[in-house]
Amino acid sequence: MHITEEKTQRHTLAVMVDNEPGILARIAGLFTARGYNIESLTVSDVTADQAVSRITIVTSASAHVMEQIMAQLDRLVPVHSVTDLTALGPHVERELALLKVSGHGEHRIEALRLADVFRARVVDTTINSFVFELTGGREKIDGFIALMRQVGLCEVARTGIVAIARGDKAI
Structure with missing residues (x-):
């Protein structure tokens, strides 16, 4: 069998x-x-x-x-x-993530550089930390999180996926 x-x-x-x-x-x-x-x-x-x-x-x-x-x-x-x-068929998926990253000196500069590459926005900043806002597909957010772990990731909050079909038809 x-x-x-x-x-x-x-x-x-x-x-x-x-x-x-x-x-x-x-x-x-x-x-x-x-x-x-x-x-x-x-x-x-x-x-x-x-x-x-x-x-x-x-x-x-x-x-x-x-x-x-x-x-x-x-x-x-x-x-x-x-x-x-x-x-x-084809559809658009997006997710929102907030990431708190702490660091000083080179780590702080690298976090800002990476945020720019990923088009993440700084939504809060202190002398010791940033909170970044990032929207995009799951892979993009996962990639940004992986890189931020190397420069001082403290905390992550994610919304979960929202999606909508492409084209002119509504469900």
Whole structure:
């Protein structure tokens, strides 16, 4: 008997839901109960009347498991739609990170030089530290963090991924 393992792929999901208490817990519970991992999760209301929220979830799964996740999310009552942006095609993903870097002398100069290369903005500064703001794809942020570790990285805060499909169609 030969069992083939399905290849897992990273998927970015956009889930439109009623903006009501408990929906995020229900969605997270759905993932937890079935042993699915959420790699990134962001939520924000997206309508003028704040009635609808968009939840962006990044997870890795096989095609079969992704079908199950999509079907289970779609069955939740306050869910309007579930879109797999990865399957839909080209899309734009961005993340925001704040990094606190401390240092003196050459380390301070190098931190500023690297920030310039990565187009990170200084949003706070003291005699001993900087707080940098950086937006971009996950790889860019990971690369900046790795370099900042070498010059005095103290703390990192990340928003998680937000994503939107390219082109003129809305989900």
